[in-house]
Amino acid sequence: YTRNKPDFSNRGMTLEDDIAATNEYYRIANIANIHKKPTPIQIVDVHYPKRSAAVIKEAYFKQASTTDFNGVYRGRYVDFEAKETKNKTSFPLSNIHQHQIDHMKDCHQHGGICFLIVKFTVHDETYLFPAENLFSYWEGQLNGGRKSIPYLDIKEIGIVLDFHFQARVDYAKAIDKLYF
Amino acid sequence: YTRNKPDFSNRGMTLEDDIAATNEYYRIANIANIHKKPTPIQIVDVHYPKRSAAVIKEAYFKQASTTDFNGVYRGRYVDFEAKETKNKTSFPLSNIHQHQIDHMKDCHQHGGICFLIVKFTVHDETYLFPAENLFSYWEGQLNGGRKSIPYLDIKEIGIVLDFHFQARVDYAKAIDKLYF
Ligand SMILES: [Mg+2]
Ligand SMILES: [Mg+2]
Numbered sequence: 622y623t624r625n626k627p628d629f630s631n632r633g634m635t636l637e638d639d640i641a642a643t644n645e646y647y648r649i650a651n652i653a654n655i656h657k658k659p660t661p662i663q664i665v666d667v668h669y670p671k672r673s674a675a676v677i678k679e680a681y682f683k684q685a686s687t688t689d690f691n692g693v694y695r696g697r698y699v700d701f702e703a704k705e706t707k708n709k710t711s712f713p714l715s716n717i718h719q720h721q722i723d724h725m726k727d728c729h730q731h732g733g734i735c736f737l738i739v740k741f742t743v744h745d746e747t748y749l750f751p752a753e754n755l756f757s758y759w760e761g762q763l764n765g766g767r768k769s770i771p772y773l774d775i776k777e778i779g780i781v782l783d784f785h786f787q788a789r790v791d792y793a794k795a796i797d798k799l800y801f
Numbered sequence: 802y803t804r805n806k807p808d809f810s811n812r813g814m815t816l817e818d819d820i821a822a823t824n825e826y827y828r829i830a831n832i833a834n835i836h837k838k839p840t841p842i843q844i845v846d847v848h849y850p851k852r853s854a855a856v857i858k859e860a861y862f863k864q865a866s867t868t869d870f871n872g873v874y875r876g877r878y879v880d881f882e883a884k885e886t887k888n889k890t891s892f893p894l895s896n897i898h899q900h901q902i903d904h905m906k907d908c909h910q911h912g913g914i915c916f917l918i919v920k921f922t923v924h925d926e927t928y929l930f931p932a933e934n935l936f937s938y939w940e941g942q943l944n945g946g947r948k949s950i951p952y953l954d955i956k957e958i959g960i961v962l963d964f965h966f967q968a969r970v971d972y973a974k975a976i977d978k979l980y981f
Contacts, residue, residue, distance in 0.1 A: 654907045656867055661839040662857065677842065680857040687836055691871065693880070696912025698873035727834045732876025 636705045636740040636747065639789040640690065646787040647694075653793055655692030655699060661685055687724045688735075694796060698733040700725065701792075705740040711769035712739050714762050722759050725752045734800050738782070738792060739775060748779035749795040816885045816920040816927065819969035820870065826967040827874075833973055835872030835879060841865055867904045868915075874976060878913040880905065881972075885920040891949035892919050894942050902939050905932045914980050918962070918972060919955060928959035929975040 634642075637657070647653040666679035688702040702725070704716045717737075725735040735752035750770070758770045780795040788794075814822075817837070827833040846859035868882040882905070884896045897917075905915040915932035930950070938950045960975040 648907065651907075651910070654904070654911055654913070659839040659841040662842050662860070674861055677857060677860040677862070680842070680860060681854055682857070693878035693908050693911045693913040696877065698876070698878040700873070724834075727828065727831075728873050730831070731834050731873045733834070733873040 634789075636703050636738065636790070637689070639747075639784075640703055640738065640792075643788050643790045643792070644690070644692075647793060650787075653692060653694035653699070655690055655694065657690050658685070658687060684718075684720070686720055688721055694734070694793060695801065697800070698728065698731075699796065700728045700733050700735045701738055703738040703740075705742055707742050708769075709741070709743050709772065711767075711771050712741075712775060713769045714759065715768065717755070717759070722756065726756065729753065734796060736792075738790060739779070741772060744772075746776075747782045747784075747790055748775050749782055749792050749799070750775055750779040751799060754778050814969075816883050816918065816970070817869070819927075820883055820918065820972075823968050823970045823972070824870070824872075827973060830967075833872060833874035833879070835870055835874065837870050838865070838867060864898075864900070866900055868901055874914070874973060875981065877980070878908065878911070879976065880908045880913050880915045881918055883918040883920075885922055887922050888949075889921070889923050889952065891947075891951050892921075892955060893949045894938065895948065897935070897939070902936065906936060909933065909936075914976060916972075918970060919959070921952060924952075926956075927962045927964075927970055928955050929962055929972050929979070930955055930959040931979060934958050 641657060644655045644657070647655060661683040663681045663683045664677055665681070668676045668678050670676065688700055690703065691698070691700040693699065702717070702721055704712070706712050706716065729735045729752050737750045737752065737755055738747060739750055740747040762768050780798060782790050782792055782795060785791050821837060824835045824837070827835060841863040843861045843863045844857055845861070848856045848858050850856065868880055870883065871878070871880040873879065882897070882901055886892050886896065909915045909932050917930045917932065917935055918927060919930055920927040942948050960978060962970050962972055962975060965971050
């Protein structure tokens with residue numbers, strides 16, 4: 622198992638790769654400082670060979686307690702989760718975990734800018750969907766409502782993120798529109 | 802190698818443990834949402850045993866490109882690095898890496914609240930030291946100045962963080978004083 626190196630030459634990348642490239646551009650262009658949080662790992666066994674780097678010999682993936690990305694933009698705290706779906710007509714809420722909702726609610730309450738970036742791979746469209754709206758659908762689901770957010774609702778409420786050469790998922794412009 | 806479980810019963814904990822406990826208290830008491838970033842790991846080999854969790858069989862510690870902690874407090878982005886020193890009279894700048902300075906400068910430029918939490922273990926005193934001041938000492942060092950920040954300067958410029966039962970490193974109050 623070796624992670625594939627991201628291929629920056631074309632568009633056939635994952636949403637996470639596109640956001641990573643965007644974050645890197647934002648950082649270099651002095652637009653924002655946003656990072657992906659590393660995956661938390663539970664380390665069980667480490668060897669310390671003489672004269673070389675420590676080797677982790679046994680470890681497990683832990684459930685992240687927060688979201689994928691956070692950082693600072695125009696003085697504000699920004700926090701978001703990125704999800705792709707192959708679904709055409711809706712975004713299934715099963716893609717989101719309760720702890721991610723809890724985390725976004727908490728950050729939102731402290732004045733952070735929180736949202737979902739959703740990519741509909743079949744439509745090749747990516748949207749910023751505000752956490753405040755996500756919360757409503759989440760509560761609805763818990764109260765017997767539908768278990769997904771209709772694509773048309775995301776299209777209407779969210780902001781479409783156009784693909785640009787450097788800002789492949791140009792969410793900063795969408796933040797400007799929605800939160801400033 | 803198994804990580805010791807933190808012992809919350811007494812004060813003999815590391816600075817990181819004290820900050821983790823403080824962050825947990827801040828989260829539960831709805832004061833702030835601040836997390837430690839997981840240590841980035843370069844994964845080389847993973848096994849996927851049938852009917853059980855994936856096991857990482859070979860991995861290496863990567864150099865973190867940012868600081869230890871970030872999150873949101875009173876709507877602002879907060880970012881800091883925590884360091885302990887056994888030194889009595891100064892804080893050696895060799896404890897800080899250039900990439901951490903670069904990261905804090907960048908976040909500071911975007912309006913984030915950035916600082917160092919320094920614990921002098923011999924004095925059993927912990928200080929919040931603003932990044933703006935850290936930058937001056939860092940530049941000074943690069944221009945042939947001293948390679949450490951005098952303890953007395955930290956005492957004078959920084960804000961002492963008193964130990965409280967729940968907020969063991971009560972940095973939020975210090976942020977109030979300095980940045981609001
Ligand atoms: Mg994700
Ligand atoms: Mg540290």
